[in-house]
Amino acid sequence: MSRTRTPVVAGWFAGDGDDFRLLGTRCRACASVFFPREEFHCRNPGCPGGGDLDEVPLSRRGRVWSFTDSRYRPPSPYVTDPELPWEPCTLIAVELKAERMVVLGQAAPGVTVADLTVGMEVEAVPGVLHEDAETIWTTWKWRPTGVTV
Amino acid sequence: MAADGGDGVSGEVAVLGVGMHPWGKWGRGFVEYGVAAARAALADAGLEWREIGSVVGADTVRGGYPGYVSGATFAKALGWQGARVTSVYAACASGAQAVNTARGQILSGLADVVLVVGADAAPKGFFRPAGGDRPDDPDWLRFRILGATNPTYFGLYARRRMAVHGDTLEDFAQVKVKNSALGTLNPYARYRKSVTAEEVAASAVVADPLRLLDICATSDGGAAVVLSSMGFARRHGAVDPVRIRAVSTVTPRYPTTVPDLPDIATDSAVAAEPAAATFRASIARAAYEEAGIGPEDLALAEVYDLSTALELQWYEDLGLCGEGEGAKLLRDGTTALGGRIPVNTSGGLASFGEAVPAQAIAQVCEVTWQLRGAAGDRQVERARVGITANQGLFGHGSAVIAVR
Numbered sequence: 062m063s064r065t066r067t068p069v070v071a072g073w074f075a076g077d078g079d080d081f082r083l084l085g086t087r088c089r090a091c092a093s094v095f096f097p098r099e100e101f102h103c104r105n106p107g108c109p110g111g112g113d114l115d116e117v118p119l120s121r122r123g124r125v126w127s128f129t130d131s132r133y134r135p136p137s138p139y140v141t142d143p144e145l146p147w148e149p150c151t152l153i154a155v156e157l158k159a160e161r162m163v164v165l166g167q168a169a170p171g172v173t174v175a176d177l178t179v180g181m182e183v184e185a186v187p188g189v190l191h192e193d194a195e196t197i198w199t200t201w202k203w204r205p206t207g208v209t210v
Numbered sequence: 211m212a213a214d215g216g217d218g219v220s221g222e223v224a225v226l227g228v229g230m231h232p233w234g235k236w237g238r239g240f241v242e243y244g245v246a247a248a249r250a251a252l253a254d255a256g257l258e259w260r261e262i263g264s265v266v267g268a269d270t271v272r273g274g275y276p277g278y279v280s281g282a283t284f285a286k287a288l289g290w291q292g293a294r295v296t297s298v299y300a301a302c303a304s305g306a307q308a309v310n311t312a313r314g315q316i317l318s319g320l321a322d323v324v325l326v327v328g329a330d331a332a333p334k335g336f337f338r339p340a341g342g343d344r345p346d347d348p349d350w351l352r353f354r355i356l357g358a359t360n361p362t363y364f365g366l367y368a369r370r371r372m373a374v375h376g377d378t379l380e381d382f383a384q385v386k387v388k389n390s391a392l393g394t395l396n397p398y399a400r401y402r403k404s405v406t407a408e409e410v411a412a413s414a415v416v417a418d419p420l421r422l423l424d425i426c427a428t429s430d431g432g433a434a435v436v437l438s439s440m441g442f443a444r445r446h447g448a449v450d451p452v453r454i455r456a457v458s459t460v461t462p463r464y465p466t467t468v469p470d471l472p473d474i475a476t477d478s479a480v481a482a483e484p485a486a487a488t489f490r491a492s493i494a495r496a497a498y499e500e501a502g503i504g505p506e507d508l509a510l511a512e513v514y515d516l517s518t519a520l521e522l523q524w525y526e527d528l529g530l531c532g533e534g535e536g537a538k539l540l541r542d543g544t545t546a547l548g549g550r551i552p553v554n555t556s557g558g559l560a561s562f563g564e565a566v567p568a569q570a571i572a573q574v575c576e577v578t579w580q581l582r583g584a585a586g587d588r589q590v591e592r593a594r595v596g597i598t599a600n601q602g603l604f605g606h607g608s609a610v611i612a613v614r
């Protein structure tokens with residue numbers, strides 16, 4: 062029996078390979094972009110109002126705003142296998158120029174803080190958060206451009 | 211200035227009493243710490259519990275139902291006496307919100323003398339979200355998707371400072387050295403041992419570039435203040451009490467530009483220009499405006515040093531120096547005891563560890579002792595004006611300005 066691939070949160074990203082994109086929403090009235098997506102109300106207090114929110118893919122590439130890592134196992138609801146030793150997990154905050162916003166994400170497997178500098182270009186790629194008997198839980202990861210993992 | 215035009219017009223309330231239960235990891239319930247702090251504050255004020263017209267509790271989310279109704283929990287434990295009751299929650303800013311609620315009741319004439327209490331019994335290890343699947347809760351999401359603990363956000367801010375302002379790991383370590391030295395002088399601090407820069411550098415990395423001794427622990431503790439109208443203070447014989455002149459409880463302005471706990475992203479600035487001041491800077495600005503003073507008037511500041519690097523950020527956000535100049539202020543001793551503007555004379559969170567709902571009240575306790583000239587070996591000379599500052603999850607700013 063093959064396992065299903067399920068996004069850790071529905072509707073936050075889509076696509077494979079070079080077509081992979083984070084998905085936000087954009088207000089038809091004021092063009093404000095939201096990630097995580099707002100579905101019902103624009104949060105811009107200067108918005109004239111009345112605009113629906115449409116799904117919009119975010120820029121695939123951005124620049125490292127900052128980065129860090131988790132040297133200790135995070136508590137639940139983060140899922141880890143307590144049988145396995147904890148491997149530090151790198152986190153990157155990425156500035157998207159077109160959207161003028163910063164989006165956090167885990168780094169692609171194998172990317173450590175030693176590989177990163179503030180201002181470096183990274184791109185959103187599909188990744189796996191964790192797996193269990195029935196499901197491969199998918200997510201987004203940030204990976205320095207030009208790096209093959 | 212003080213009471214001109216009567217109690218309501220002055221906008222000031224008197225701090226009649228302050229009290230704390232020592233911070234630590236005592237393994238008992240939060241009610242016990244809160245009651246001990248409340249009794250200490252009442253004794254300090256020279257008041258009987260029965261004379262209190264209103265009690266305001268700063269809630270804890272870690273004490274079950276009694277923690278969500280902390281005002282009533284403390285009132286019952288002290289012995290029901292019919293006082294008006296309020297319970298407030300604003301994450302790390304809960305204590306300051308409780309102070310502000312009490313102040314509002316006094317200035318509006320609803321109460322003459324109010325007891326404010328906050329206490330916490332902290333869990334071991336990282337703070338974690340409440341249980342259950344809640345994909346619409348940003349706090350749940352950041353743990354579920356990213357495993358992003360509080361220290362990882364502190365790590366992001368610290369690394370950003372290093373890249374943009376040239377702060378060094380040595381600068382961060384020196385914040386710990388300064389605060390731990392002050393903590394040795396404070397009987398209520400949990401950690402009362404001097405720490406060297408070498409010890410910071412030798413401690414384990416928790417969230418790069420921050421190490422264990424750069425990041426504040428979680429603690430048990432309790433703090434309380436008794437506030438009153440200026441008229442009540444006069445009738446009670448308090449001739450020259452410490453007075454709270456401003457309490458800032460501002461929210462951010464859209465769009466945010468710094469990824470704040472517990473968010474996974476900032477707002478987008480594509481359709482609205484960000485305000486000139488960041489959220490943290492706007493917290494202090496609102497307090498200065500309300501108090502009619504500026505950073506140059508301060509004798510001391512108590513800031514929320516969740517991490518060593520964050521203390522340097524507060525220097526800039528309080529306007530003690532320009533942007534990017536925080537580390538310089540530390541290096542030249544300006545923020546040490548004896549410097550122009552000592553910061554965290556209490557020893558700060560570095561020496562206390564965070565007892566969430568009590569911490570912002572504890573900041574007010576320290577400023578009160580300083581303004582009374584009762585801070586012992588930690589005393590700042592001729593202290594007349596002090597500020598506290600803090601930022602709670604989910605957009606809660608707080609700052610209190612006290613004068614004497």
Ligand SMILES: [Zn+2]
Binds near residue numbers: 089093105108110112
């Ligand atoms: Zn809009």
